[in-house]
Amino acid sequence: GENVEQHPSTLSVQEGDSAVIKCTYSDSASNYFPWYKQELGKGPQLIIDIRSNVGEKKDQRIAVTLNKTAKHFSLHITETQPEDSAVYFCAAYSSASKIIFGSGTRLSIRP
């Protein structure tokens, strides 16, 4: 079946540094790529998304890039802050497969 691979599974960065999480998808019909942030004890929340007709999207300190040819997309967080510590999930959506989630990245921000 279709799948989404996410790397790394854990990531620790110094406060103020940048963090990058990468995902690869298999369904070439995927056309929507959301990223979710899950804080401890809560459900995942959408933080940014990108559609297949766009290569990059930015919202303040977070940005997402998409390479449809290579079938991979990435989340970039700049100037990391303690409140960025959480588990991040990428996902790929197509009308056939619906939404498929990556396995998650646990991001820790070191003070």
Place this chain on the structure above:
Amino acid sequence: NAGVTQTPKFRVLKTGQSMTLLCAQDMNHEYMYWYRQDPGMGLRLIHYSVGEGTTAKGEVPDGYNVSRLKKQNFLLGLESAAPSQTSVYFCATDTLIGTQYFGPGTRLLVL
């Protein structure tokens, strides 16, 4: 506007007992989903519904049943709970373009 709510928040069951998890939404979304989240496994789809009166199997449906009698409610049933069903369960709704809104989760422990 409560969004997506889940009942109960936490439950302890003995092996063989049954229970029903309730998901309610006031967002008027057609699609609803049930996921389970286990450590290191990300989110795995149990069952989903594309509208009132419809249900479909996801990636890990065995041991679970669902019903969508009303558009705003999606019920997940465990007929005979097993320790392997110890997990955190999330309900989500979908905007038809892939953006999902998650409930706060139900933590289930099966002894």
